[in-house]
Amino acid sequence: METLINKDKYGQDYVSRDYLLQFVDITKIFKSGHVRNYALDKVNLSIKAGDSLAIVGESGSGKSTLGLVAVNLLKPNSGKIMFEGNDISKLRGSALRSFRRYTQMVFQDPYSSLNPYNTVYQSVSAPMKANMAYYESLIGEKVDSRDKQRAKVAEMLDMVGLVPGENFLDLFPKKLSGGQRQRVALARSLMLRPKLIVADEPTSMLDVSISAQVLNLLARLKRELKFSIMYISHELGTSNYISENMAVMNLGRVVEYGPSEEITSRPMHPYTDILIKSMLEVGGFKTEEPLAKIDFSQYNGGMVGCTFAHSCPFVTDVCLKQRPLLEKVDGDHSVACFHPLSH
Amino acid sequence: MSEDILTVKNLETDYSLDNGGFVRAIRSLNVELQKGETLALVGESGSGKSTLALSIMRLIDKPNKIADGEIILHDSDGDTSILELGENALRRIRWKKISMVFQSAMNILNPVMRIEDQFIDTFEAHSMPGDYSDRIDKYLTIAGLGTKVRRLYPHQLSGGMKQRVSIALALSCEPEILIADEPTTALDVVVQREILFELKQLKTSLNLSIIFITHDLSVASAVADRIGIFYAGRLVEIGRKNDVIAKPGHPYAKLLLGSIVTLSTERGKNLSSLEGSPPDLSKEIIGCSFYDRCPSRVKQCLSYDLYPVEVGDNHYVECLRAKELLESTV
Numbered sequence: 001m002e003t004l005i006n007k008d009k010y011g012q013d014y015v016s017r018d019y020l021l022q023f024v025d026i027t028k029i030f031k032s033g034h035v036r037n038y039a040l041d042k043v044n045l046s047i048k049a050g051d052s053l054a055i056v057g058e059s060g061s062g063k064s065t066l067g068l069v070a071v072n073l074l075k076p077n078s079g080k081i082m083f084e085g086n087d088i089s090k091l092r093g094s095a096l097r098s099f100r101r102y103t104q105m106v107f108q109d110p111y112s113s114l115n116p117y118n119t120v121y122q123s124v125s126a127p128m129k130a131n132m133a134y135y136e137s138l139i140g141e142k143v144d145s146r147d148k149q150r151a152k153v154a155e156m157l158d159m160v161g162l163v164p165g166e167n168f169l170d171l172f173p174k175k176l177s178g179g180q181r182q183r184v185a186l187a188r189s190l191m192l193r194p195k196l197i198v199a200d201e202p203t204s205m206l207d208v209s210i211s212a213q214v215l216n217l218l219a220r221l222k223r224e225l226k227f228s229i230m231y232i233s234h235e236l237g238t239s240n241y242i243s244e245n246m247a248v249m250n251l252g253r254v255v256e257y258g259p260s261e262e263i264t265s266r267p268m269h270p271y272t273d274i275l276i277k278s279m280l281e282v283g284g285f286k287t288e289e290p291l292a293k294i295d296f297s298q299y300n301g302g303m304v305g306c307t308f309a310h311s312c313p314f315v316t317d318v319c320l321k322q323r324p325l326l327e328k329v330d331g332d333h334s335v336a337c338f339h340p341l342s343h
Numbered sequence: 344m345s346e347d348i349l350t351v352k353n354l355e356t357d358y359s360l361d362n363g364g365f366v367r368a369i370r371s372l373n374v375e376l377q378k379g380e381t382l383a384l385v386g387e388s389g390s391g392k393s394t395l396a397l398s399i400m401r402l403i404d405k406p407n408k409i410a411d412g413e414i415i416l417h418d419s420d421g422d423t424s425i426l427e428l429g430e431n432a433l434r435r436i437r438w439k440k441i442s443m444v445f446q447s448a449m450n451i452l453n454p455v456m457r458i459e460d461q462f463i464d465t466f467e468a469h470s471m472p473g474d475y476s477d478r479i480d481k482y483l484t485i486a487g488l489g490t491k492v493r494r495l496y497p498h499q500l501s502g503g504m505k506q507r508v509s510i511a512l513a514l515s516c517e518p519e520i521l522i523a524d525e526p527t528t529a530l531d532v533v534v535q536r537e538i539l540f541e542l543k544q545l546k547t548s549l550n551l552s553i554i555f556i557t558h559d560l561s562v563a564s565a566v567a568d569r570i571g572i573f574y575a576g577r578l579v580e581i582g583r584k585n586d587v588i589a590k591p592g593h594p595y596a597k598l599l600l601g602s603i604v605t606l607s608t609e610r611g612k613n614l615s616s617l618e619g620s621p622p623d624l625s626k627e628i629i630g631c632s633f634y635d636r637c638p639s640r641v642k643q644c645l646s647y648d649l650y651p652v653e654v655g656d657n658h659y660v661e662c663l664r665a666k667e668l669l670e671s672t673v
Contacts, residue, residue, distance in 0.1 A: 058531040059502075177620055207387035207558060209617040212602035219611040234531060237604040241611070264606050278536040280561035282588055282603055285536065294533050 026079035054239035057249035104189035110181035258333035354412035383563035386573025503534035582658030592660030
C-alpha cells in the first residue's frame with residue numbers, strides 16, 4: 001500500500017500489473033443543494049491479484065460508494081481506478097464491456113437484485129448469452145444449443161449449492177428463500193469466471209444460520225475458483241472470516257489498512273479501536289469499560305484535519321489542522337493517524 | 344424463586360391466509376417473565392418472536408387472531424388477564440404498564456411533529472398527570488439525550504438518537520414491563536453498544552422487567568439474564584444466559600451458536616449451517632418441528648408429545664434427546 005496522497009506526482013510509477021485493482025486518489029462528491037458531501041475523499045487502496053480486501057465501516061463511511069466505483073457503476077469526481085494496469089474510467093464501448101466480464105457485483109438485497117419476472121435460468125444465463133464467444137473460449141467448448149446452455153447454468157447452480165441445479169432452472173425468484181436468492185445472484189456473478197467479485201453486505205439481510213451457509217459457500221468458491229473478493233461490510237467478524245486484508249473507512253477516508261489479523265488484534269487507529277471494542281461477543285460485551293462517544297455531527301465534508309478529530313480521545317492541534325496520511329507503520333499495516341495506538 | 348410479573352400460557356396466535364386457512368405463528372407457548380429480569384427471546388425470521396410481542400400488546404388485528412391461551416399481568420393491582428380486556432381497559436395497560444420499543448425508530452416518530460409534541464401526544468392519550476415539560480426533560484435525559492432535542496424534528500436526528508427518543512417515549516409513562524423488539528438491529532455497532540448499555544442500566548435504575556427480542560445471540564447475551572430460543576412458533580429452549588450459551592441442549596440452539604462468526608473464527612473454516620427451511624406453519628406439525636433439519640433425530644421424535652425437559656437448574660429444552668445429547672458432549 002503506497003501512500004499517494006499529497007504527492008505531486010503519482011500514477012505510472014505506482015501502477016503495476018501486480019495489482020488487480022487500484023484506487024488512486026478517488027474522490028466522489030454527492031451534492032445536495034449547496035452541501036458537498038465527500039462520500040470518498042482521496043481514497044488510495046489496492047488489491048493484489050488473488051488477494052481479497054474487506055472494506056469495513058459504519059453507515060455513511062463511503063464503503064458502498066467505493067464498491068460501485070470499483071465496478072464502474074459510479075464515476076468518481078477525480079482519481080483513477082486501475083484494473084490490471086488500465087484506467088477503467090477511460091474505457092468505452094467494447095473495452096468497457098470486456099472489463100465488466102472481469103468484475104462482478106453481488107448486492108445486499110437478494111429480493112431486489114433479481115428480476116421477479118425472470119426465471120433463475122434467464123437471470124443466470126444472461127451474462128453467458130451476452131458474451132457467448134468469450135464464454136465459449138473460456139470453457140473451451142461450443143455452447144450452441146439451448147440444452148447445452150441449460151446444462152451449463154445447472155452446473156453453476158450445483159456449484160453454488162442449489163442441488164440439483166436443473167430443478168431450479170425454471171423457478172421464479174418468489175419461490176426462493178432469501179438464502180437461495182443470494183445463491184442465484186452469486187451464480188450469476190460467477191458465470192463468466194470473473195477475477196474480482198465485489199460483494200456489498202451479501203449476508204446482512206439473511207438470518208444467522210443462512211448467512212453461515214452463504215459465507216461457507218463464498219469461502220469455498222473463492223478457494224476453488226481463485227477469484228478476488230472485495231467484501232464490503234459493517235461487520236468485522238465476517239470480514240475477517242472472508243478476507244486476508246482489511247481497510248477501515250471513516251467518513252469517506254481510509255483510516256487503517258493491513259492484514260485482517262493485524263487490524264483486529266492490534267488496531268492502531270483510535271476509531272478502529274472503538275469499533276472493535278464495541279463489537280459484541282457470544283457471552284456479552286467485549287469490554288465493560290466506557291468508550292469515547294463518537295459524534296460525527298461536527299463533520300462537514302472535505303475537512304482539513306482528521307475526520308475523527310472531534311470524537312478522538314487523543315486529539316491534538318495538528319489533528320484539526322492537517323490531514324493525516326495513510327502511512328505504513330509496521331510491515332503491511334498502515335494507519336492514517338498522528339497518534340497511532342501502540343500495542 | 345423470583346416473582347413473575349407476566350405469564351403467557353398456552354398461547355396460540357394465527358395469521359389468516361387468503362385461501363381461508365391460517366398460519367399458526369405461535370404454537371402453545373408457555374413463558375413467564377420474572378420481575379426485574381431481562382428475558383431475551385432469540386429466533387430467526389418467521390419464528391414467532393415478534394408475534395409474541397404483538398400478542399402481549401394485543402396488537403394482533405383482525406382477521407388475524409389469538410386463537411387460544413392466556414396472558415396474565417401480575418402487578419400491584421392484582422392479576423389482569425390481558426386477552427379479556429376491552430379497548431378502554433387496554434388503554435390503561437398499554438404504555439402505562441407495558442410499553443414497547445420497535446425496530447424501526449424512524450417509522451414510529453411523526454416526521455412533521457417536534458419531539459416534545461410527540462411526548463405530549465403520548466401523555467394526553469394516556470392521561471398522565473403532572474407537568475409534561477419536566478417529564479419530557481427527565482426522560483430525554485434518562486435515554487441519554489440532551490434536552491435540546493425536544494425542539495427538534497425527527498429528520499434532524501441520527502438513527503441512534505431516534506432510537507433513544509423511542510426508548511424515552513416508551514419509558515415516559517413509567518411502565519413496569521418494556522418489550523424491545525430488535526431495538527438495535529438497524530444501528531451501527533458503536534451506537535448499538537451504547538444503547539444496549541443504556542438499556543441495561545435503565546433496567547436497574549427504573550426497576551424494569553424487559554422482554555428483549557432479537558435474532559442475534561450476541562446481542563441477547565449482552566443484555567439478558569435468561570435467554571429463550573424460538574423455532575417455528577415454539578420456545579425450544581430457555582434458561583439462564585450462561586447455561587444456554589455454554590451448554591445449549593437443543594440441536595437447533597447448538598447449530599445457531601455454531602453459525603455465529605466472530606473475530607476468533609478461523610478464516611474460511613466450515614461454519615455449522617442449517618440446511619433446509621423451517622416447517623410450513625399452515626399445516627399441522629406432529630412431533631418435533633425441527634425434525635427435518637435435525638442432525639440428531641430419531642424416529643421417536645415424530646411421535647413425541649412436545650414438553651420441556653429440565654436439563655439443569657431452570658434450564659428447559661424441548662427435545663426428546665436433550666439429556667442424552669448433553670451428556671454425550673460432556
